[in-house]
Amino acid sequence: xxxxxxxxxxxxxxxxxxxxxxxxxxxxxxxxxxxxxxxxxxxxxxxxxxxxxxxxxxxxxxxxxxxxxxxxxxxxxxxxxxxxxxxxxxxxxxxxxxxxxxxxxxxxxxxxxxxxxxxxxxxxxxxxxxxxxxxxxxxxxxxxxxxxxxxxxxxxxxxxxxxxxxxxxxxxxxxxxxxxxxxxxxxxxxxxxxxxxxxxxxxxxxxxxxxxxx
Numbered sequence: 624x625x626x627x628x629x630x631x632x633x634x635x636x637x638x639x640x641x642x643x644x645x646x647x648x649x650x651x652x653x654x655x656x657x658x659x660x661x662x663x664x665x666x667x668x669x670x671x672x673x674x675x676x677x678x679x680x681x682x683x684x685x686x687x688x689x690x691x692x693x694x695x696x697x698x699x700x701x702x703x704x705x706x707x708x709x710x711x712x713x714x715x716x717x718x719x720x721x722x723x724x725x726x727x728x729x730x731x732x733x734x735x736x737x738x739x740x741x742x743x744x745x746x747x748x749x750x751x752x753x754x755x756x757x758x759x760x761x762x763x764x765x766x767x768x769x770x771x772x773x774x775x776x777x778x779x780x781x782x783x784x785x786x787x788x789x790x791x792x793x794x795x796x797x798x799x800x801x802x803x804x805x806x807x808x809x810x811x812x813x814x815x816x817x818x819x820x821x822x823x824x825x826x827x828x829x830x831x832x833x834x835x836x837x
Contacts, residue, residue: 627691627728629735646739647686657741657762665766676773683736683774684781690732691724691782692717718784730756733778742774743797750826754803756789765794775801792822802826 636645643651664672721729726747734745743761747754756775763771768791779787790809793800800822802812808829815825 627724629690629732631735631739634735634739649682649686660770661763661766664770669769672767672769673773673776676770677777677780678773679740679770680774680777680779681781682777683733683740684778684783687729687732687736687778687782688717688721691728692720715784718782721782722784729782733782736778737774740774742771748800750823751830753826753829755792755826756801756803758799758801760797761799764796765791768794768799771799772801775803779803792816792825804829 634647637643638645644654646652664675667675730745730747737743737745737758741762743758746757746759748757749755758771761771772789772791775789776787779785779789787803788806788809789801789803790812791799792802792812802809804812812825812829815828816822820828
């Protein structure tokens with residue numbers, strides 16, 4: 624399970640006869656210019672953009688869970704007398720497969736999904752207790768940051784079965800950093816950034832004891 628790497632072979636297929644693009648057997652996909660998507664995000668507004676990103680991310684997370692869940696023993700494998708597994712139970716088996724995987728394996732598979740979507744190369748950074756996801760060579764500019772936040776939120780929630788929140792804390796022409804944390808923690812970081820703190824200072828401050836505590 625720990626050595627299961629993302630395999631992009633035949634993940635994307637082009638049905639030229641019918642003019643369709645498919646991703647791992649899912650419904651047809653569209654290829655659109657990154658700049659056009661950025662314009663759409665700017666016109667749609669932050670909430671609609673975030674929700675759109677979550678929809679994209681949930682599809683990624685479900686595919687991730689399907690792959691890692693298939694590699695993990697299910698309840699039926701461990702207890703053959705359990706017989707038929709209803710859809711809800713089967714989905715829980717897939718989520719348990721993700722939770723049993725190493726962080727490196729999860730990031731590898733999520734990074735594969737992100738790459739297939741053309742959103743860049745995904746890596747992870749650890750800043751103490753803080754987890755930061757980094758997108759390198761991302762073709763989208765800052766207008767689409769809410770979209771990218773939604774993609775990461777939706778993917779992690781669908782894959783792990785737990786709420787996830789993301790906040791873009793650093794951005795340049797081709798790289799963006801996203802803090803993955805609780806809603807409360809993200810609001811604190813958002814306020815510190817708005818007050819002029821650097822993103823590095825905000826991460827240190829997030830995990831420092833309050834004044835007056837040891």
